[in-house]
Amino acid sequence: MANQTIDILVATTSGNTEYLADQVSEQLQNEGFITRVHYEPDYSDLVEAIDQDSIWLGCIASHGAGDYADSMLAFADDLHARKPRLEPLSYAVIAVGDSCYDTFCLAGRDFDENLAHAGAKRLMDRLEIDMSRDDPEKKASTWLTTFMDRL
Numbered sequence: 001m002a003n004q005t006i007d008i009l010v011a012t013t014s015g016n017t018e019y020l021a022d023q024v025s026e027q028l029q030n031e032g033f034i035t036r037v038h039y040e041p042d043y044s045d046l047v048e049a050i051d052q053d054s055i056w057l058g059c060i061a062s063h064g065a066g067d068y069a070d071s072m073l074a075f076a077d078d079l080h081a082r083k084p085r086l087e088p089l090s091y092a093v094i095a096v097g098d099s100c101y102d103t104f105c106l107a108g109r110d111f112d113e114n115l116a117h118a119g120a121k122r123l124m125d126r127l128e129i130d131m132s133r134d135d136p137e138k139k140a141s142t143w144l145t146t147f148m149d150r151l
């Protein structure tokens with residue numbers, strides 16, 4: 001439903017996912033949603049603000065050997081260490097990676113599984129973007145159309 005606020009959490013090291021998140025944000029705004037893009041998501045701010053209206057959209061690039069990209073390393077550490085309950089939260093994940101790595105999209109998968117285990121409601125199956133094969137904006141845009149229908 002338009003007018004809802006969506007927090008977009010960005011895990012990026014070299015900027016591709018930041019660019020993608022900006023495109024995603026623009027598409028959501030064009031359809032009447034309010035977006036807040038978190039380029040370096042703050043665990044306490046985001047988790048403490050969760051209520052029944054909260055929607056997170058994770059745009060999560062993998063780096064290292066399936067690690068989270070730099071901008072969300074601290075957030076991911078907190079999520080793993082503190083194991084919060086996240087029942088009222090709804091969420092979806094766009095995982096960004098490259099299929100030349102065995103650890104393809106591992107950080108996005110981890111984020112998705114962690115939120116589900118924490119009791120958050122998955123709105124939609126995770127999108128996985130393979131940077132060596134896919135057109136990221138096009139793939140995300142198609143996925144986003146269905147995502148918006150679920151809100």
Ligand SMILES: Cc1cc2nc3c(=O)[nH]c(=O)nc-3n(C[C@H](O)[C@H](O)[C@H](O)COP(=O)(O)O)c2cc1C
Binds near residue numbers: 062066131
């Ligand atoms: C050093 C390095 C390590 C990477 N490790 C992974 C990985 O483990 N799994 C994966 O799916 N992609 C991996 N990638 C691919 C990145 O996810 C991909 O390049 C992505 O576009 C980076 O997004 P960013 O520019 O937002 O940081 C790696 C890329 C680099 C440069």
